[in-house]
Every structure is written in C-alpha cells, then in structure tokens.
Amino acid sequence: MPNYQARVLVNLRPSVLDPAGEAARSAANRLGVTGITKLRIGKSVELQIEAADEIEARQRLELLSDRLLANPVIEDWTLELEPCSSTS
C-alpha cells in the first residue's frame, strides 16, 4: 500500500490572541532584531500514513486534523501531503 508523508500546520485563528507569540516578539526586540511586526506561534505535526491512494489519505488526515490535531473553535489548520518512498 502506498505511503504518504504529511505535515499538518496548526495555528490560532487570527481573532484569537496569542500571548506566547507576543512574548516572543518582545524578546526579538531585546535580541536587537527589529522590524518584526507579527509573530504567531503554532504547531507542526509530521505524519506518515498508508492509504490506497492520495484521496483516501487526504480524507483521513482531514478528519484527524479537524477532530484531534486542531480545535476549530480557536485554531485553523493546513495539510501538506506528498507520496513518500520509504517508511523510515
């Protein structure tokens, strides 16, 4: 069965305050890195999945992202998916 490599990026929705991001942005200023006008912290989840084809893999990962990896009340997610040759 084909194996797919995926990455799900989870971010707080734009309307939700990200205090950790704000704290990091303020630290950037203290480091002397100026000009950072926005800093939002999210999560990156790397997965490999076996599925009959890419459509099935995508459907299963969309369900996973929507129901477990992200909470749609406060978070948005995006899915990146590509075939992978090895299972390592």
Next chain:
Amino acid sequence: MSIGIIVFPGSNCDRDLKWAIEGCLGLPTKFLWHETRDLSGLDAIVLPGGFSYGDYLRCGAIARFAPVLESVLEFVKRGGRVLGICNGFQVLTELGLLPGALTRNKDLHFICEPTSLKVTSSKSIWFESYQKHKIITLPIAHGEGRFQCDEDTLKYLQDEELIALRYAKNPNGSIDNIAGITSADGNVLGLMPHPERACDPLLGGEDGRFILQALLG
C-alpha cells in the same frame, strides 16, 4: 445515591473532590477510571482539575476520547448532572458538551489565588438558590483559562442566560469575563474556579459547598 469522580491519567484534583464531597458534605463518591464505561448507580459525574494526559496537544484534547466519556454523553442525554472543574471544563468544551474553548491566560502566568465571582444566571439547577449578582469567592488555579468563542456563540450564551459565573475582576482575559457556563438544558456546568477548595472555613471559605451540593439536587 453516589457521585462519580472521573480519574484521568494526570488528574490531580480527584482526591480533593472526594475529600470535599465526602468529608465536608457527607455525600458518597466513587472514583471512575477513564477506561470504564459503567456509570451504574451514579447520580452525578464530576470531571476534576489537573492535567489529563499531560495536556498534550491541547488541554482536554486527548481526554475527550476516553471511553468513560462515551458513557457520560449518554448520561447527559438522559438529563444526568455533570460538573467539569478547571481541566474538567476544558475536557467538556473539547467534547462539545459546552461551547467555546479555554486558551492560554492573557499574561501567560499560571494564576493561583482566591477570586471574586459574580453569579450572573440563576437559571440552572446549579445556582437556582442564588440571587443574581451575588458575589462569591472561589480559588482559581490555571494557566489556560481564557474562555474564547466566536461572536455568535457569545450572543447565544448571553441571550440564553447560560453564563453562570463571571469574574468580578478579569484575571486571564476571558471574553465577557466568563468563568463558568452551563449547557442549554442546564444539567452540565463547566467552570475554571475550584469549588472543592472552598468547602471548609479553615481553608478560607465555604462558597464552593453549594455548587457541589447541587450535584445531588
């Protein structure tokens, strides 16, 4: 008559609840391991505070898939009373029994202190004996208690009088000062403050007793 206290891996207020409900109120309790599905003989269920499953991914995100909660969903449908405290509140929102979500405190601090709260709805069984706008004091102890929801949900909560408790002085940035909400049917209550830590005058107050007493009506 007995009250079930769910124990997730990482719960840490389960024993406090047993002490408060049995020792202070004289009501019987039973611990429910998260893998059980058997709620027979129980009249109410409490989800305790703590860090279920280490709060991995998000607070309550993994606990929500615990087998015991499938039975809790059925229990709620039949009108059973369910109380979620702190992490228990977070689990109830992840489970969809209550709307909204709890996010990182505005100032990033873990806040552990007594807090003044306003009872802003006496519509539900939990606060029907309270006068509206009564001020009570309960301790809070959380790093992620900032209630968030979209504008439509907020309006729904306001219009239906489902916001049971509001902070008198907002400690965490919660939208509309929300500290606790009930379900539309009123049998589910989720709140960030800890009523089980306010059941004995020696520990600084007894305002939590009435909330726990409401478990058995």
